Amino acid sequence: MSDVRVVISREPDREDRVVTTGTTAAELFEGQRAVVAAKVGGELKDLTYVVQDGDEVEPVEITSEDGLNILRHSTAHVMAQAVQEVFPEAKLGIGPPIKDGFYYDFDVEKPFTPEDLKVIEKKMQEIQKRGQRFQRRVVTEDAAREELASEPYKLELIGLKGSASSEDGANVEVGGGELTIYDNLDAKTGELCWKDLCRGPHLPSTRLIPAFKLMRNAAAYWRGSEKNPMLQRIYGTAWPSKDELKAYLDFLEEAEKRDHRKLGAELDLFSIPEQIGSGLAVFHPKGGIIRRAMEDYSRTRHEQAGYEFVYTPHATKGTLFEQSGHLDWYADGMYPPMQLDEGVDYYLKPMNCPMHNLIFDARGRSYRELPLRLFEFGxxxxxxxxxxxxGLTRARGFTQDDAHIYCTKEQMADELDSLLTFVLDLLRDYGLNDFYLELSTKDPEKYIGSDEVWEEATETLRKAAEKQGLPLVPDPGGAAFYGPKISVQAKDAIGRTWQMSTIQVDFNLPERFDLEYTAPDGSRQRPVMIHRALFGSIERFFAVLLEHYAGAMPPWLAPVQAVGIPIGDAHVEYLQEFAREAKAKGLRVDVDASGDRMQKKIRNHQKLKTPFMIIVGDEDMAAGTVSFRYRDGSQENGVSRADALAKLVDVVERRVQV
Structure with missing residues (x-):
């Protein structure tokens, strides 16, 4: 038998190896139990792949991103097999891996119940223990149609072969140039147990699925289109070990406790009334206090940084968005027009930038005014x-802390540098400290302006980002149609990543609006425009902070910073006087004069996550002191009223968490 030469690539090492013709990837990585697939020339392959002369082969471990996707996609197949064993009439949709798990869609007569999911999961455990082998077969289109004649959705996917998009999930099943079916074979007899149209790859055996759990089911349109039938989707998760599965489930439990919608109701902060409509929130008094404190601090910092505040209306003639290009590129994200003024179309504004351009253009501008920084809570x-x-994280009506900066090309680099520093420092003031940056570049199919302009804007943004010393992650094709973008990605207290501030360089809208300023030599020049939303939206940032702090907002943002707890009715007036002194210093202090016993009052305000409790009894009244109780239950007794007030003022002014 002849030999073949392969390169085994495992970053940062490369190893040349000579193996016998017919050697499989499994034999190449024999004894390496974590390896579940191979990447050959950048393409994922099953371990049954026979290596060819000149191949560059990279091992794919189960803990890698590719390995996790293979694990989860294989588990989706096991789930689909289990569903059809329990519900033989079920028709198969698609079953791709997703972040932290997988799903599979089914056409069934009745929606799945929680009890059904328990039965399906038990059946999956049986299949997993059988150690069925996944085996790939290349088939012709006619053969595939014959084998899957009872599966109408698979037949549709076969018809889409070569033209299916990744968005509808079809290419998860049919792949690119060839059709493949994966058989689940009995480990002992080789007998066919189940099969599915799929491009793979898969794990060698179901025994290599260490830990999984079915999570929930939901309705989903076939291939995401409302024109198609409604199917039942089962979501699950799978992990390389039982410990990792437990950690993930613990994380979900903690995330559920922090859900801003749940906390918003428990703490009486906001609601989204059905009578108003989905995605349209109202803030209650306590939520309004937090929001105002967020806005007031942001407003002060912006004024210190040289921003000027403007205000614009909520609706405008459609011609404004024709001029900006939004009706060409963003119409699907806008509400339908309102017919006013003898047939003139008016639109609710989806963004503020076109109106800010009109403010810039309202009179002649000189280079001496630049950079001009316009800011709006719009x-x-x-x-x-x-x-x-x-909830508040994806809404239909929301307020952006929106800024547009107009500067010369010569000012652009320094402005971006100082702007990014300003953004990160302000986010840190609100308690977020773990960041990375993402650079979104041009979508080749969706942009305006010249390639040269885009390249200059992109490189200037890249250099500004690199100066921050933070990780910079590429986002190819992720930019808006008018310019590249830097987005600040922040991690919260439990490690979730949220997109925060966005900064976009725009050479195009100034041209579309014919914006000009007078240069030092008297010539008319075009300004550069920088779009910037620091919070993204106030509502979304409110939700992120609420989840980050699990509702226990730092004292400077808390709706009630301290509450007076009288031991008896005789102590109420003393505390009310303390509260008046506190309010005179700008503090938010209430007194609980209800008829509840002291211990119940303490429990109630612990649930409301009030930062401090000021407890007073006979000894305190006699000595002119208070007992100072913290969120963690610790307490300082005999604190003078003056010291207690000073302590409250200090923690609020320093914006610290307690």
Whole structure:
């Protein structure tokens, strides 16, 4: 038998190896139990792949991103097999891996119940223990149609072969140039147990699925289109070990406790009334206090940084968005027009930038005015589909802390540098400290302006980002149609990543609006425009902070910073006087004069996550002191009223968490 030469690539090492013809990837990595697939020339392959002369082969371990996807996609197949064993009439949709798990869609007569999911999961455990082998077969289109004649959705996917997009999930099943079926074979007899149209790759055996759990089911349109039948989707998760599965489930439990929608109701902060509509929130008094404190501090910092505040209306003639290009590129995200003024179309604004351009253009501008930094708390409206609306984090009406900076090309680099520093420092003031940056570049199919302009804007943004010394992650094709973008990604207290501030360089809108300034030599020049939303939206940032702090907001943001707890009715007036002194210093201090016993009052305000409790009894009244109780239950007794007030003022002014 002849030999073949292969290169085994495992970053940062490369190893040349000579093996016998017919050697498989499994034999190449024999004894390496964590390896579940191979990447050959950048393409994922099953371990049954026979290596060829000149191949560059990279091992894929189960803990890698590719390995996790293979694990989860294989588990989706096991789930689909289990469903059809329990519900033989079920028709198969698609079953791709997703972040932290997988799903599979089924056409069944009745929606799955929680009890059904328990039965399906038990059946999956049986299949996993059988150690069925996954085996790949290349088939012709005619053979595939014959084998899957009872699966109408698979037949549709076969018809889409070569033209299916990744968005509808079809290419998860049919792949690119060839059709493949994966058989689940009995480990002992080789008998066929189940099969599915799929491009793979898969784990060698179901025994290599260490830990999984079914999570929930939901309705989903076939291939995401409302024109298609409604199917039942089962979501699950799978992990390389039982410990990792437990850690993930613990994380979900903690995330559920922190859900801003749940906390918003428990703490009486906001609601989204059905009578108003999905994605349109109202803030209650306590939520209004937090929001105002957020806005007031931001406003002060912006004024210190040389921003000027402007205000613009909520609706405008459609011609404004024709001029900006939004009706060409963003119409699907806008509410339908309103017919006013003898047939003139008016739109609720989805963004503020076109109106800020009109403010810049309202009179002649000199280079001496630049950079001109316009800032607005501007409420915008976007037509989000009901399936993606989620509390305050994905809303239909929200307020952006929106800034547009107009500067010369010569000022652009320094402005971006100082702007990014300003953004990160302000986010840190609100208690977020773990960041990385993402650079979104041009979508080749969706942009305006010249390639040269885009390249200059992108490189200037890249250099500004690199100066921050933070990780910089590429986002190819992720930019808006008018310019590249830097987004600040922040991790919260439990490690979730949220997109925060965005900074976009725009050479195009100034041209579309014919914006000009007078240069030192008297010539008319075009300004550069920088778009910047620091919070993203106030509502979304409110939700992120609420979840980050699990509702226990730092004292400077808390709706009630301290509450007076009288031991008896005789102590109420003393505490009310203390509260008046505190309010005179700008503090938010209440007194609980209800008829509840002291211990119940303490429990109630612990649930409301009030930062401090000021407890007073007979000894305190006699000595002119208070007992100072913290969130963690610790307590300082005999604190003078003056010291207690000074302590409250200090923690609020320093914006620290307690």
């Amino acid at each position: 409420t915008v409206y976007r037509y989000e589909k009901s399936g993606v609306v989620h």
